[in-house]
Structure formats: C-alpha cells, structure tokens
Amino acid sequence: MKLTGAEILCETLTRLGVRHIFGYPGGAILPVYDALGKSKLHHILVRHEQGATHMADGYARATGGIGVAMATSGPGATNMVTGIATAMLDSSPVVCITGQVSSKLLGSDAFQEVDITGITMPITKYNVVVSKVEDIARIVREAFVIANCGRPGPVLVDITKDAQQASTEFDWDASAPKLPPKRVRNNHNQAEFDRAVELLNTAKRPIILAGRGIMLSGAMRKFEEFVHTSNIPVAMTLLGIGCFPARDPMNLGMMGMHGEAWVNTAIQEADLLLAVGMRFDDRVTGDLRTYARNARKIHIEVDRAEINKNVKVDAAIIGDAGETLATLLPLIHERDHSAWLSHIKELKGDSAVRDIQSLPDSGHLYAAHVINDLWKVTKGGAIVVTDVGQHQMWEAQYYHHDEPRTLITSGGLGTMGFALPAAIGAKFARPDAEVWVVVGDGGFQMTSCELATIVQEKINVKIAIINNGYLGMVRQWQEFFYDKRYVATPLVAPDFVALAKAFGIRGERVTTRKEVVPSIESARSTDAPVLLDFRVEQEDSVYPMVPAGAALHDMIRRPNNPLVETATEP
Amino acid sequence: MQTIVAYVENKPGVLNRVASLTRRLAINIDSLTVGPTENEEIARMTICAHTDERGAIRLEASLEKLVDVLLAENISDRSMLERDLALIKVAADQQNRPHLMELIKVFRGRVVDVAPESLIVEVSGTVDKIDGLLEVLRPFGVLEMARTGRIAMTRGSDLLRPPAEASARSKEPAPPAK
Numbered sequence: 001m002k003l004t005g006a007e008i009l010c011e012t013l014t015r016l017g018v019r020h021i022f023g024y025p026g027g028a029i030l031p032v033y034d035a036l037g038k039s040k041l042h043h044i045l046v047r048h049e050q051g052a053t054h055m056a057d058g059y060a061r062a063t064g065g066i067g068v069a070m071a072t073s074g075p076g077a078t079n080m081v082t083g084i085a086t087a088m089l090d091s092s093p094v095v096c097i098t099g100q101v102s103s104k105l106l107g108s109d110a111f112q113e114v115d116i117t118g119i120t121m122p123i124t125k126y127n128v129v130v131s132k133v134e135d136i137a138r139i140v141r142e143a144f145v146i147a148n149c150g151r152p153g154p155v156l157v158d159i160t161k162d163a164q165q166a167s168t169e170f171d172w173d174a175s176a177p178k179l180p181p182k183r184v185r186n187n188h189n190q191a192e193f194d195r196a197v198e199l200l201n202t203a204k205r206p207i208i209l210a211g212r213g214i215m216l217s218g219a220m221r222k223f224e225e226f227v228h229t230s231n232i233p234v235a236m237t238l239l240g241i242g243c244f245p246a247r248d249p250m251n252l253g254m255m256g257m258h259g260e261a262w263v264n265t266a267i268q269e270a271d272l273l274l275a276v277g278m279r280f281d282d283r284v285t286g287d288l289r290t291y292a293r294n295a296r297k298i299h300i301e302v303d304r305a306e307i308n309k310n311v312k313v314d315a316a317i318i319g320d321a322g323e324t325l326a327t328l329l330p331l332i333h334e335r336d337h338s339a340w341l342s343h344i345k346e347l348k349g350d351s352a353v354r355d356i357q358s359l360p361d362s363g364h365l366y367a368a369h370v371i372n373d374l375w376k377v378t379k380g381g382a383i384v385v386t387d388v389g390q391h392q393m394w395e396a397q398y399y400h401h402d403e404p405r406t407l408i409t410s411g412g413l414g415t416m417g418f419a420l421p422a423a424i425g426a427k428f429a430r431p432d433a434e435v436w437v438v439v440g441d442g443g444f445q446m447t448s449c450e451l452a453t454i455v456q457e458k459i460n461v462k463i464a465i466i467n468n469g470y471l472g473m474v475r476q477w478q479e480f481f482y483d484k485r486y487v488a489t490p491l492v493a494p495d496f497v498a499l500a501k502a503f504g505i506r507g508e509r510v511t512t513r514k515e516v517v518p519s520i521e522s523a524r525s526t527d528a529p530v531l532l533d534f535r536v537e538q539e540d541s542v543y544p545m546v547p548a549g550a551a552l553h554d555m556i557r558r559p560n561n562p563l564v565e566t567a568t569e570p
Numbered sequence: 571m572q573t574i575v576a577y578v579e580n581k582p583g584v585l586n587r588v589a590s591l592t593r594r595l596a597i598n599i600d601s602l603t604v605g606p607t608e609n610e611e612i613a614r615m616t617i618c619a620h621t622d623e624r625g626a627i628r629l630e631a632s633l634e635k636l637v638d639v640l641l642a643e644n645i646s647d648r649s650m651l652e653r654d655l656a657l658i659k660v661a662a663d664q665q666n667r668p669h670l671m672e673l674i675k676v677f678r679g680r681v682v683d684v685a686p687e688s689l690i691v692e693v694s695g696t697v698d699k700i701d702g703l704l705e706v707l708r709p710f711g712v713l714e715m716a717r718t719g720r721i722a723m724t725r726g727s728d729l730l731r732p733p734a735e736a737s738a739r740s741k742e743p744a745p746p747a748k
Binding site for chain 2: 016118122141146177179180181182305309
C-alpha cells in the first residue's frame, strides 16, 4: 500500500498506541495535519507550543506511557524548547514531532527554518532529522524505543516537508526499529553487590532515599516489600512523592531544601543511606562537604552516569530499581530498627502536635490551609499538578500522596508555567481522575492562554490559584538573603475570576479560611472546569529552608508565629 | 591525560554530540581522532582529554549514554599503544640539508618531499617522540606542521571490539491498554 510520509506518520503513531497528540499547526507540518484529519488520532489544539510539550509531559507522567507533542518548524519548534528541557531533567518520555522545511532548502535560512536538532541536542535524549519518506516509520518507532528505555527522556523527530509529501510503500514489518547494537555492560558487579548487602544487614541507623526512578521502574510494590522487610525508614525526594504511601508509618516525608526538619536531621545522623532511583540533586543534599558524613552510601540507579556524580558512594548497583530490589530482597535480614525509629520520632519533637489546622483562625488565609484542606476534601485521591515555587513546596508538605503518579510537578528544571498545560495532559491520560492544578499567580500568568484549550476540549480540570501578589519564592529569598529588597517580585495580576469568565469558566474568589472547604466542595460538584482564586497571606514563607549551598542540618526554621513548618499527621 | 576509545555510529552529527558533551562537562580535549572501522557503519574515536580520573569516569559514562555511542572505554590505565602522525615542513637549503636528514633519521622520520628551500618530514610515534623531533627541527625553522592526534589500541588479547549483539533496548514499548 502506497502512503504519503504524513499518512505513514499517523499510521505509525496509531499502531504504537498513541491516541492523543498535543500540537499546533503551521506551514511545514501541514501535510501531517491533513493526514491527522483522516486518522483516528485525537489532536488537541494548544495555544502555545510550550503548552503542547508540557501537556505531553503531563500525559506521560500521569500514566507512564509516552506523550506526543507536535509543532511546525521555526518558532513552533523553538517554543518547545522549555518543555523539552523540563521533560529531560525529570526523565519523562516525550516524543516531539516537528515539521521542517523541505530538504533542498535545509541550511538556506528559508522561511521558518531553524536548526532545531542543533538547538535541542543537549536537552533531548536523542534527536534526528528525517528527510526521506522511507525512513519515517522506522525512525518514529526508534524514537519511541529510545524515549522509553533505560532512563526515559524526550526525543525529537524533525521531518522535512518533502518527506511528509512524498509517497512510498508502507510495510510495518520492514520498518522495525534498527538501533545499533549497544554494549550491554556487565552491571552486576558482585563485589559491590555483596558490599551493599553487608552494609544493609549491619547498619544501625539506615535511611532509604526514594526517588522517581522507583515510579519509572514500576517498582512500587517491590519497594514497599523491601521497606517492610528491612524495616528501614524512607525519605522522599520531591519527584519520588507517591512512589511510597504517605500514610505508611515508615514514610518520613520529604527531604532537602524544604524537606521536613526531622528528615534532614535524620539523614545527617544516619550511618547508611540507600538511594534508590534518585540522583543526589543539590536541592536534596545541600552542601556536599557536610552531607551525611557519618553514612555509608549505596546507590541503586539505572543511569551509570549518575553514579558518583555528586556524592561518592560505597557501593553502586547499576540497574532497574525493581529488578535490583527483587534481587536484593531475599538477602536482606529482617531487622529491628526500633531504637533508630523512635529516635527519629523524637527528632520530630512537638511539630506533629502543633498541627496547623488546629490553630485558631487568625483571620488570615495561609496557602498551607488551602492545600491541606484540598487534601482533606479530595481524600488524597486527586492528581495534583503543581507549578513551581512556594505553593509547590507547600503542596509537597501538606498534600499527602498515597498513590504513584498523583503528584505531577517540574522538579529538575523548575519550570514556571508548567502546571496548567501539564494538568490538561494528565486529564487526557487519566480522564477518570480528579485533576487539580495548584499554581501561583506568577506561574499561572505564564501559560494561562491554555484555559482556552480546556474550554475547546471541554475537559474538567480544577484550578486553585495560590495568589499572594508576589513571585513568592523569589520574594522569600529576597527576604532572607537580600535584606527584604523586593526587586521585581511584587506582581500585578488580572482579576482571575473575570479572566476565567471571559474564557467561559466559572471562577470564585476565596479570601477567608472558612470559605476554603465549601469552595473546593462546590468546585467538585460540577463536571465543568472551575477556577478558584485563593487570596492568601502575601508574605508567608516556606519553612524549614536549607539555604542554597548550606549544610542540610543548617535549616532556617519558622520564627515563633502561629504557623508551624510541619505537615499534619495524616 | 586520559585516553578514551569509543565506537560510534558512522553518521552525521555524532562528532557534534561527543564534542558538545565535553563542552558541557568542561573537559578540554587535547586530541580527538575519528576513523572508519572494518565495519563501514561504525567509526572509532580516540579521545585524549585533560581531566582527572573522576572526569574520565564521568566522560566515559556520559558518552556511553549517547544513543549513537555503542561503547566507550577509558583505557588510560591499560597496557596500550598510542600513536600520533605528523607532517612537518622545515626550512632547508643545500648547506644544512644533509645535517637535517641525519637528525630525522635518528627519529625514524622519513623525508617525503624535497623543495629547493624546504623539505617535508613524515614521522609517527608517541607524542613524546614527535615533540622531541620538533624540538630538534625548530632551530632550522618549522614552516608548517600538521598532526593527526593520537590513536590508541590496547595490547595483546585485551580486545576492544564494537558490540555485535543487539541489546534489550531495541524492544518496542507495548502500546498502552485501550
């Protein structure tokens, strides 16, 4: 059967199981759009190509499948850059398809020509220009393999217009991926493996550091089994949240810059760290010279390049988290760590008692209230998609996630503007799920154009704007480290309720604590999207905080005021 | 100095990816050579870089992460041969030419071109050897020089061959359940 390149692309995507494509048309990708119209693929028209990549990313994060974004050449492609880098830093499998000028025009500065493979080289796992119609099916299939294998990541396929227009015989079997034979390293270094087992079986104050790799490996059940066999408490990275239930007593909570104080202190006192699918990011370790100096370290990681990158470890096991844990499990002795566990409990001090929710209503509305109430009303069952900044950290502290893939957030790149589009992607991936956007007034204004996408696609996404009139996290740094010189952080926002109305979305402003729960309940009672504008305390800060570059135990604690820095006990 | 040998796909853009990686890691390349192998789809690179052992480990691991790199191995500590090739054009007239030829012979260089006022020496060997010859030639006037950069190979039965077996990554992800 003879098909055009554009038709071959649509057919290939369909056969690969793709159902949704987030994109924006333009000249160099028009043949593909024409073919899309005849296919069964559901194309979601975004309002900006950055949104398309975040949607594909949110789609991938919500399911573990591959998200697909599409754009035209030139500005369409360059608008994708931020979204691609976001996916790269958080190991999210996204395939971006861009149109490119015809092959005979390549390199001629033709209209809307840009060297997008050159631009995205360092922020993709792989990228490739396709200029022959015969190569399209095979290369797209290879892109899906690469995006998904090992440590996942974004792949960009740039297809010239003439390749989209030309025709060739379409043969699925003949277009199977032909990736070159790559060395399979003998990762199972027996000496290091044995050392890891010995360390695990002899440690007195061990802690597991759990990262997103556990989720990417689909190893949640195996991990739980490992934790309860070894009796080792678990600290979470931001992106690891959800891979181990928050309600589990062995879950200490989040570590790092805005992690729980007792978690960071416990890490500094530990004699063994078992890092699983995490990469010792600087936001997690603080100053490396003082990081967990008493601890031996074991690193289970699928990406060899992460071993000894930031923290030198005593034993590295390179491999898939689930497979590695399964191999380790029978060798781990059930041990009693009750002394260590009760010591960690002591470290909590009275923080669990000083429950933020039980404090009297001071007339102020704090972001922490809003998020904690959202957790209570949704019974922790929503997919929460956050933006970046203070609200993101409060979400991590006050919304307790028991299920994997229920917190979707830009961790590595810290991309403002991520939340709204990523939530749209998540909703398409999990139409059954309740999806909440938790976003600041700054980040929301970066990609609020995607409200139109929500309306056009008639999808049910709830939006909670944590509106404090500042770029809050930057303001916080200015308060702590720049003598309260609030340069460029006070920010004027439109009337978000009126804005929502202009898009045809119901909006509501919430200014007091007692309105929070009813407003969330009311938003949940409809199948339509709702925007809630929470006017929260303007100059509240996220505590505790490890200043950038400081030692992990060197935390700024909340000054003596009605708010406490701790999450409530679930 | 660290020496890394890599097998890469022989296609456009691969050199760019490798070079871009060293730039990101802030590792200065002293020499980088690329040439075909017996398999025309695979090229072999020898990368000599100014970095410490830790840098070399990172470079090796990061290189092997690139889709187009089939294998990368740091062979600095292994028993190996390193060779550099140079063409050196030296000023030479009738008077000093015989003396010059004597010196070149000591370094096992070959005179491959003679002109009235210059000659070209071809010399191969270790970097030290070529640097040594260069030192001796300099007083005569080195007019031009081209060097290939190093190629390296481990000795004896220590084989470094491109992988032949397809690895697990070529498996296609299963389409999501409908």
